[in-house]
Amino acid sequence: MSTDKTKRAIQHLKELSYLPFTAEQIEFIYDSASFKQRIIELIRQAESRIYITALYWQNDEAGQQILNEIYCAKQKKPALDVKILVDWHRAQRNLLGAEKTKTNSDWYNDERLKNEDLKFDSMFFGVPVNTREVFGVLHIKGFVFDNTVLYSGASINNVYLNQLNKYRYDRYHLINNSELADSLVNFIQHHLLAENVVLPLDVTNRPKTKEIRQSIRTFRKNLATKGQYKLQNTVSFKEELSISPLFxxxxxxxxxxxxxxxxxxxxxxxxxxxxxxxxxxxxxxxxxxxxxxxxxxxxxxxxxxxxxxxxxxxxxxxxxxxxxxxxxxxxxxxxxxxxxxxxxxxxxxxxxxxxxxxxxxxxxxxxxxxxxxxxxxxxxxxxxxxxxxxxxxxxxxxxxxxxxxxxxxxxxxxxxxxxxxxxxxxxxxxxxxxxxxxxxxxxxxxxxxxxxxxx
Missing domain, CATH: 3.30.870.10 (Endonuclease Chain A)
Incomplete structure (x- = not known):
């Protein structure tokens, strides 16, 4: 029986789509401070697109610093396509146990209003994976800067970025591969941003979750059954150094x-x-x-x-x-x-x-x-x-x-x-x-x- 399971596992792995890449195209980053520095460098170098998915982007010193970098990049390059996707529910509540103040989504809106003379489109979008946060959140990872993917389990806040000499240790990998970057962006565009429940967070008037509850259920069902990464120019399993994005x-x-x-x-x-x-x-x-x-x-x-x-x-x-x-x-x-x-x-x-x-x-x-x-x-x-x-x-x-x-x-x-x-x-x-x-x-x-x- 175990031999049959192993054979089926190998067969399934063979059926996945893999992109070839070289050892020189991947960089392992070993600490949170270096991770933060690479984010800043990549924002400043970006020419065409910045697509970020994370559980949350916190209103704190590190969050403000990285957001300032984003706005500065947009000011220098107005055509820069910036999309930041975070969990819908998490963005609209305070930290667990914290006093009720302005939420992260309120802050996103305030920052956009500060820069309203630049007439930027919305950058922050909330993804409601379920009707309640406790039953499912956006836990998709990956930052895309032009043709570079920076992949980590980290979100954007002080502790993930070692802002105040205290860190939350994660893994960090930088992969320079245009087809991988395209695949991640295409997934965001076709399975997330194209849906009517993935809405801007940096706006004054946001619908209440209860108003879109049925649409959220439909969205979750479609995402679970149809959501997957699409690749071109693939290679066979176990022949050469390769990578496969999975959802x-x-x-x-x-x-x-x-x-x-x-x-x-x-x-x-x-x-x-x-x-x-x-x-x-x-x-x-x-x-x-x-x-x-x-x-x-x-x-x-x-x-x-x-x-x-x-x-x-x-x-x-x-x-x-x-x-x-x-x-x-x-x-x-x-x-x-x-x-x-x-x-x-x-x-x-x-x-x-x-x-x-x-x-x-x-x-x-x-x-x-x-x-x-x-x-x-x-x-x-x-x-x-x-x-x-x-x-x-x-x-x-x-x-x-x-x-x-x-x-x-x-x-x-x-x-x-x-x-x-x-x-x-x-x-x-x-x-x-x-x-x-x-x-x-x-x-x-x-x-x-x-x-x-x-x-």
Missing amino acids: GLGNSRNILNRTIKDLFRIVEKNLVICTPYFNFPRSLQLEIQSLLKKGKQIEIIVGDKVANDFYIPPSQPFKIAGALPYLYEHNLRLFSQKFEQYIKNGQLMVRTWKDGENSYHLKGIWVDDTYILLTGNNLNPRAWWLDAENGLLICDPKRELLAQFHKELDYIRRHTQILKHYSEVEDINQYPLPVQKLLKKFARLKADKLVKMIL
Whole structure:
């Protein structure tokens, strides 16, 4: 049975569309400060187009600085085509737990009004992936500057861009390939901007979500069934260095989800996984279990609870969202306990990342030094079922990128500790009292599975 699954996985990977590229066309960037600098450089160099998709663009110092660069570029080159797509819901609310003030979309509008003498068209657009944020957001990644793709799971704000000497660690890759850039832009134009529910955010009058609810449902259905990247001048699987852009929404026809499972199924020697929120979908847990039984090596790099972006120190007032890092850590303890024998014999290596007050946001998969997946997908049930996700699958049969693969992993591992036994992970009874009460209440009401599904 497992042999049949492997054959089907290989066949599916062969059916994907791949673009050829060279090792010289990709640059691995290893820290958030350099990522920010490259964004600024690419904005200043852009001649024809800037297309950005991210979960959000925050009204803070880094957000203002990058937006100023965008307006400056537009002022110098009025014909520059700028489209910035963020999640519709996220843009129109305040940060969790923050006081109600102007939202990011209000700020986008204010900034456009400041530059109204330039008569620019709208630049910010909101994408409503579902009628409520909790049931799905825009989690598509990728910045396009002319023919260059800058791909990262990061959004635009202070911590992602290391603005105030505090950072949220992600992955960053720059790929100079005109056909890949065209593919990402064409997807945005035909599957997002062409829809009647993807509306400008930098305007005064925006419709209420309830007014477009039925249109959002139709949009989600169409995006899930028809949304996919189109490529020209493709090459065959596993013949040369190549890359395949992937999209996924929902679980029935989700090419990205299927590709992730296929990557797990073709592992010959080793698999490396990065995720910030330890909450694998059941299907991936089963694949991991199968690989371990076959004797494969697996390394999982996950953020320590204090490196989670929802973490609240015990010295500060407790908020419900602050329980999430503990919930993920509890998942890690149960997982490590279940697979204790593999941790003990060294076949399963679990690393937890922590660097002071900084946070961890890495996602991705490495297989046998031959395949690497760049993605914003958190490899959790929410990404699997609810959010609109994408990724870039790199196939490197001649291992031309091996040195950069290893260098990236070495950087990621720098602030990690290897888990030697599940007991090194705190138990619920060691958590702050408010966290204990909430997690035990979830379990008592059997609500923990629902919480894990949507968060």
